Amino acid sequence: MTFDKIYQYNFPTTIRFGVGASKELGDYLIKNNLSKPLVVTDPTVAQLGFFKEIIQDLKRKNISVEVFNDIHKNPVKSDVYKGADTYDGTKRDSIIGIGGGAALDVARAIVLRINHREDLFKYDDLVGGDVFVTNEVPHFITLPTTAGTGSEVGRSAIIADDVTHQKKILFAPKLIARMVFADPVLTMDLPPFITAATGMDALTHNMEAYIAKMPHPLCEGIALEGIALVNQSLEAAVNKPDLESRSKMLIASLMGAVAFQKGLGVVHSLAHPLSQLLDTHHGLANAVNIPYGMEFNIKGFEDKFKRIATTLELKEKTGEAVVKYLFDLNSKIKVPHTLGEIGVKQEHVETLADLAFADFCHANNPKPVNREDFRQMYQKAL
């Protein structure tokens, strides 16, 4: 890091974290004179006991609730348009996102859409669309139900094109939730596979952010502690969940998202094309790719990997030991070691390499990467 420049560091919003935090939602709405929220979730979460309880509790408090859950696994633009139409049609005054990254991203994109009615992708951050996010946005509240993306504290929404499935990033500082209720109880019954995949997404955020090239000591500190928390809790959260492991994973995932304002890297660039081409879950795509992506990054960044190895309390303080740790962790939480096991075929490799190279995340990778590097990483992981 050089000290002859000015850096910008942004930190998130008010977070109520802990067992029972979700029970504060009703009183928070009343205190803020909000009585007609649009609750955005996905069709699975909408059927879960805790979700129904939250809705009943709001209704008991005379809050008029409209639930919108018509969204895809990898959300698309038309999901956002439908949600915004529901908001308008039922005259809502606020938006509450309850769910995993997919539901929270749709909720955040609806927040944008309410007073920004140009084509949604005009606001795509990658083409400078954030400058058009100039109007007021509705009061936005998030309640995460997975421990992975950390989207509850994010300022961006990842939404895909309905036809091409290419993911676009809608970003603006004002899209951050005004209030986050992070209640580990909501994650207690997550199935093992989703716990593993989302948990590895959280670990990837913390690790990629830690090594990402932008100088940011605040985020680096958060990322290392995030890595330590995942190390202490992911295996237990998958195989023998209790409140402690669920709590540690929930805060670690939130920390990952705070840390990755510093940037991500090749692992996310390897992962995004798998969702685009094969509809692979985002966390699973990261989980399988992270050992290969980290291996690529070791040379030239040995000091950073030494810090990660120290944080993980590994005997050998090397990047190679970190890579071995990642494969071993995947085994313990039943994540496959190869892309072949999650449906990738030899014939996909060239297209995947094109898409990964076109992806935005590797711009912050510590080491420059080209298309051939991506092809080789996919080939090795196959």
Ligand SMILES: NC(=O)c1ccc[n+]([C@@H]2O[C@H](COP(=O)([O-])OP(=O)(O)OC[C@H]3O[C@@H](n4cnc5c(N)ncnc54)[C@H](O)[C@@H]3O)[C@@H](O)[C@H]2O)c1
């Ligand atoms: N905005 C960001 O910064 C950001 C960062 C990374 C990823 N993402 C996006 O987030 C999405 C992935 O999010 P995710 O990993 O949380 O997965 P997800 O939202 O797709 O949820 C995974 C599955 O778990 C189910 N589920 C959620 N909570 C549950 C609970 N408590 N109990 C039982 N089942 C539950 C969901 O219904 C879904 O089937 C992707 O669309 C990705 O692009 C966004």
Ligand SMILES: [Fe+2]
């Ligand atoms: Fe991610």
